[in-house]
Amino acid sequence: MKFFSTNRRSEPVSFKDAVINSLPPDRGLYFPEYIPKLPSDFFTILKSTSIPEIGFQVLAKFTEKDIPGSALLEITTDAFNFPVPIVQLNSNIYSLELFHGPTYAFKDIGARFLARCLGYFTQYLNREITILVATSGDTGGAVASAFHNVAGINVVILYPSGKVSNLQEKQLTTLGGNIHALEVHGTFDDCQALVKQAFLDNEINQKLNLSSANSINIARWLPQSLYYFEAFKQLREKQPVVFSVPSGNYGNLTAGVFAQKMGLPIQRFIAASNSNDVIPRYLKDGKYKPYPTIATIANAMDVGDPSNYPRFLELFENNVDSIRNSIEGFTLDDGETLGAIKSCFIANNYITDPHGAIAYQALQNNLRENETGIFLETAHYGKFLSVIERALEHSIAKPEFTNKFLQKSSTNIPINNNYEDFKAFLID
Numbered sequence: 001m002k003f004f005s006t007n008r009r010s011e012p013v014s015f016k017d018a019v020i021n022s023l024p025p026d027r028g029l030y031f032p033e034y035i036p037k038l039p040s041d042f043f044t045i046l047k048s049t050s051i052p053e054i055g056f057q058v059l060a061k062f063t064e065k066d067i068p069g070s071a072l073l074e075i076t077t078d079a080f081n082f083p084v085p086i087v088q089l090n091s092n093i094y095s096l097e098l099f100h101g102p103t104y105a106f107k108d109i110g111a112r113f114l115a116r117c118l119g120y121f122t123q124y125l126n127r128e129i130t131i132l133v134a135t136s137g138d139t140g141g142a143v144a145s146a147f148h149n150v151a152g153i154n155v156v157i158l159y160p161s162g163k164v165s166n167l168q169e170k171q172l173t174t175l176g177g178n179i180h181a182l183e184v185h186g187t188f189d190d191c192q193a194l195v196k197q198a199f200l201d202n203e204i205n206q207k208l209n210l211s212s213a214n215s216i217n218i219a220r221w222l223p224q225s226l227y228y229f230e231a232f233k234q235l236r237e238k239q240p241v242v243f244s245v246p247s248g249n250y251g252n253l254t255a256g257v258f259a260q261k262m263g264l265p266i267q268r269f270i271a272a273s274n275s276n277d278v279i280p281r282y283l284k285d286g287k288y289k290p291y292p293t294i295a296t297i298a299n300a301m302d303v304g305d306p307s308n309y310p311r312f313l314e315l316f317e318n319n320v321d322s323i324r325n326s327i328e329g330f331t332l333d334d335g336e337t338l339g340a341i342k343s344c345f346i347a348n349n350y351i352t353d354p355h356g357a358i359a360y361q362a363l364q365n366n367l368r369e370n371e372t373g374i375f376l377e378t379a380h381y382g383k384f385l386s387v388i389e390r391a392l393e394h395s396i397a398k399p400e401f402t403n404k405f406l407q408k409s410s411t412n413i414p415i416n417n418n419y420e421d422f423k424a425f426l427i428d
């Protein structure tokens with residue numbers, strides 16, 4: 001299986017090269033040359049299949065030339081080592097809890113698979129890989145945790161000083177070892193600009209083997225299909241099923257569509273967004289109009305130009321009408337999101353995080369009588385405690401896990417928003 005670029009001006013490459021390069025030279029996104037159908041007996045045996053085995057079945061077709069089966073099974077067993085339960089809220093709505101990994105957000109799933117694939121490939125490279133990531137919060141934590149102690153890989157994370165939560169900062173800055181956290185005196189956009197410039201810098205590229213861990217990387221994107229199968233398994237094939245996906249860069253939702261194209265019988269999807277509603281508006285008028293990001297309380301979805309949009313087009317062969325047949329848009333602003341957290345709690349005695357709350361409300365408003373709805377609960381509410389308390393209008397007990405992070409001491413490196421300083425840090 002080869003991976004082509006959605007811009008079609010770069011050569012198709014192997015899984016290994018797609019993972020190591022992250023982006024094709026023509027700046028498209030990598031996409032598999034075909035979508036393999038799962039064998040029909042897959043669904044018969046699904047009920048007795050564990051998450052690592054589902055991961056193995058779903059991913060083997062893509063990795064087969066580059067990672068032998070036994071090594072892939074080791075990777076999926078190690079990467080997907082936590083449960084992904086569905087929790088029933090009422091007669092037809094379920095929460096798919098994707099937050100039982102080490103950083104309490106769904107990005108653990110993709111980041112852990114990517115880290116282990118890269119770790120596998122570096123055994124056969126004669127140089128180390130340096131991962132650069134700019135983060136506005138959750139991505140950096142998942143990447144730091146996933147790559148911690150992976151041999152042959154150094155990780156440099158840039159985050160904007162004072163703009164990530166205390167808990168998020170602890171997740172980035174307390175691991176040490178091969179994880180280096182740079183606290184940049186600037187904004188998230190400044191952090192991204194520094195990373196972009198480094199990727200284009202010849203001198204750095206001669207000295208370092210740079211790679212990216214953003215969701216554009218195929219090894220972060222593909223494994224996200226597996227929990228759609230896992231949810232279907234736990235539902236015991238109740239149908240028709242609708243997935244509501246809280247979306248920012250649309251890696252999560254497009255991975256669900258990918259699962260559907262592999263053969264999973266999903267009725268339809270809801271693209272649930274905050275005020276950054278580029279895709280819901282696109283679904284309405286067929287025009288893709290990116291615009292600057294709006295800050296919201298569901299901040300992991302604050303994306304004005306979703307990076308997986310080209311994969312959307314690939315999945316539906318550029319046909320807006322077939323996109324509209326499969327996906328419905330839904331948008332909540334901050335006030336409505338607070339309302340959704342509260343009404344979900346009152347109706348179901350279940351606390352959602354701000355991202356999951358938007359997807360829950362989408363089901364509550366859109367689900368038809370015969371349908372079963374699953375919303376993806378992408379983070380633990382404990383990461384957003386002050387928002388939850390504002391929504392519920394009373395204080396709530398701090399979940400135990402937050403203390404585990406808050407007690408650790410940080411080792412961050414402050415730097416100015418200055419490329420030369422950043423470069424000196426990288427190559428010295």
Ligand SMILES: *Cc1c(COP(=O)(O)O)cnc(C)c1O
Binds near residue numbers: 250
């Ligand atoms: C990243 C993230 C999202 C958005 O996922 P995409 O794949 O970028 O659409 C939603 N919720 C949380 C908590 C996240 O961290």
